[in-house]
Amino acid sequence: xxxxxxxxxxxxxxxxxxxxxxxxEIFSLLTSYGIFHAELDNRKKIREAIAEAKAQPMPSYDQWxxxxxxxxxVLLLIEIxxxxxxxxxxxxxxxxxxxxxxxxxxxxxxxxxxxxxxFWGAQLLLAVSIVRVIRFxxxxxxxxxxxxxWIFGVLLLLVCFHSDLTGRxxxxxxxxxxxxxxxxxxxxxxxxxxxxxxxxxxxxxxxxTELTLIRFYLLHVALLPFGAITLIYLHFSGVRRLGQTxxxxxxxxxxxxxxxxxxxxxxxxxxxxxxxxxxxxxxxxPVPLGDAADPYATVPGVGPPWYLLAPFGFLELTxxxxxxxxxxxILFLAxxxxxxxxFLPGFRGESKGWLLKFLVVAALLTVWIFLTIYGARVV
Amino acid sequence: xxxxxxxxxxxxxxxxxxxxxxxxxxxxxxxWGFGFLWVITSFLKPPHSKSSIAERVIKVGPxxxxxxxxxxxxRRGREPIWVIRSDEENLVALAGVxxxxxxxxxxxxxxxSLDCPCHEGAFDLNGNVLKxxxxxxxxxxxxxxxxxxIHLHVS
Numbered sequence: 001x002x003x004x005x006x007x008x009x010x011x012x013x014x015x016x017x018x019x020x021x022x023x024x025e026i027f028s029l030l031t032s033y034g035i036f037h038a039e040l041d042n043r044k045k046i047r048e049a050i051a052e053a054k055a056q057p058m059p060s061y062d063q064w065x066x067x068x069x070x071x072x073x074v075l076l077l078i079e080i081x082x083x084x085x086x087x088x089x090x091x092x093x094x095x096x097x098x099x100x101x102x103x104x105x106x107x108x109x110x111x112x113x114x115x116x117x118x119f120w121g122a123q124l125l126l127a128v129s130i131v132r133v134i135r136f137x138x139x140x141x142x143x144x145x146x147x148x149x150w151i152f153g154v155l156l157l158l159v160c161f162h163s164d165l166t167g168r169x170x171x172x173x174x175x176x177x178x179x180x181x182x183x184x185x186x187x188x189x190x191x192x193x194x195x196x197x198x199x200x201x202x203x204x205x206x207x208x209t210e211l212t213l214i215r216f217y218l219l220h221v222a223l224l225p226f227g228a229i230t231l232i233y234l235h236f237s238g239v240r241r242l243g244q245t246x247x248x249x250x251x252x253x254x255x256x257x258x259x260x261x262x263x264x265x266x267x268x269x270x271x272x273x274x275x276x277x278x279x280x281x282x283x284x285x286p287v288p289l290g291d292a293a294d295p296y297a298t299v300p301g302v303g304p305p306w307y308l309l310a311p312f313g314f315l316e317l318t319x320x321x322x323x324x325x326x327x328x329x330i331l332f333l334a335x336x337x338x339x340x341x342x343f344l345p346g347f348r349g350e351s352k353g354w355l356l357k358f359l360v361v362a363a364l365l366t367v368w369i370f371l372t373i374y375g376a377r378v379v
Numbered sequence: 380x381x382x383x384x385x386x387x388x389x390x391x392x393x394x395x396x397x398x399x400x401x402x403x404x405x406x407x408x409x410x411w412g413f414g415f416l417w418v419i420t421s422f423l424k425p426p427h428s429k430s431s432i433a434e435r436v437i438k439v440g441p442x443x444x445x446x447x448x449x450x451x452x453x454r455r456g457r458e459p460i461w462v463i464r465s466d467e468e469n470l471v472a473l474a475g476v477x478x479x480x481x482x483x484x485x486x487x488x489x490x491x492s493l494d495c496p497c498h499e500g501a502f503d504l505n506g507n508v509l510k511x512x513x514x515x516x517x518x519x520x521x522x523x524x525x526x527x528x529i530h531l532h533v534s
Contacts, residue, residue, distance in 0.1 A: 085422050109421035113418070114422055
């Protein structure tokens with residue numbers, strides 16, 4: 001009896017809002033983030049839309065490799081929550097930045113925990129984004145009509161790199177300071193684009209001033225997260241329009257229960273496992289907070305962040321026989337070509353043989369890994 | 380395709396079992412919720428400022444610099460405190476903010492009282508209200524002389 005009335009009240013509330021707001025649109029927006037993969041009719045009432053979503057059967061291929069996008073969403077959510085918590089105490093000036101982080105780590109309850117989860121969550125997000133782009137490369141998620149999926153995926157990777165870069169600089173420890181200086185020098189080696197970026201980031205200097213730090217802070221807490229949320233939304237919006245199957249357009253076989261329930265269950269499992277991994281990393285491998293940065297004392301052996309070691313290594317490798325601006329231009333063109341891969345002549349057509357595809361991916365990865373190792377050695 | 384047909388391959392659940400499993404799921408989910416809530420609220424609570432002795436005791440200056448019947452305003456952060464030499468032996472320390480509307484009090488050497496510039500309130504050397512609207516007496520601080528220097532305790 002009580003349960004019946006409760007249900008009635010609940011439905012009353014839902015209907016009350018439903019007749020005043022387009023709840024279906026909001027539901028559609030929220031479920032865009034990897035929960036429901038088909039388009040919802042925004043003109044229908046929320047009950048109808050949910051019933052429709054529940055009735056959708058799960059395609060048989062809808063399995064774990066596709067979980068990378070969901071993982072990115074969950075990790076981004078963790079980063080946003082922990083980042084917002086850290087922002088309650090962080091003071092973004094060169095004089096106070098490191099001291100405020102020390103306060104978080106030492107004095108605030110669970111401060112070390114939030115800080116470590118934020119750090120390790122970011123590393124996992126980077127790893128997931130990289131694996132995702134490699135998966136796109138192998139599975140051909142750049143061929144017509146999925147050109148935009150590839151571009152969004154690579155841009156999300158770029159946004160993650162930038163978030164990590166700006167986040168490291170915010171600590172203002174000796175290591176993070178000089179690492180950021182190396183990264184800014186690398187950016188500055190690219191003609192036009194580099195000087196434009198340096199100008200936007202702090203008046204054209206390759207050191208971290210008050211101005212640079214507050215701009216890094218703004219990028220890190222506002223602009224880049226907004227970019228990441230938008231890109232993920234655009235990606236899943238593309239999935240809704242095109243469907244998940246990558247090989248063709250024929251209707252896939254179905255199995256099991258409704259897709260939305262299976263996704264919610266997957267998400268619960270994923271979140272639990274992910275949180276377990278994050279807590280283990282935070283407790284067993286906490287990243288230490290270094291000494292305060294001194295702009296007049298270079299910390300020896302500090303290179304750019306690991307994902308920039310490959311371009312750094314390339315510039316060092318070619319420094320003997322190429323002027324820096326030529327090396328920078330080659331790097332810029334190579335990256336632009338990577339972003340615009342779906343529009344390159346060789347990749348536009350039909351699926352190639354698996355051997356060729358395998359060789360291309362292997363060659364790209366080998367070059368990247370070789371340059372990274374070389375860059376790490378010359379630091 | 381209806382919901383029923385997609386559920387055909389799931390095992391039948393008796394109502395009691397279903398209810399128990401739902402209760403179990405809800406219980407575990409609320410545990411997660413409470414855990415997160417606990418972590419987040421304790422994180423947001425600002426850490427205790429365990430002030431050192433140097434912050435709890437303020438050296439006001441040599442006793443001989445403060446004649447009998449005179450007072451000195453000590454600034455502790457944003458908090459004013461009046462240190463008054465009431466006679467040859469004794470010192471009094473009183474909060475320098477009126478209990479009425481937070482105006483900073485003035486020392487009246489003639490009347491030997493702390494006067495409020497806003498609404499004509501006044502306090503005596505024990506911090507009690509002499510006249511005017513203040514509802515409460517002033518807070519008193521411990522003050523003492525060590526080796527001829529005035530020490531104000533503000534813990």
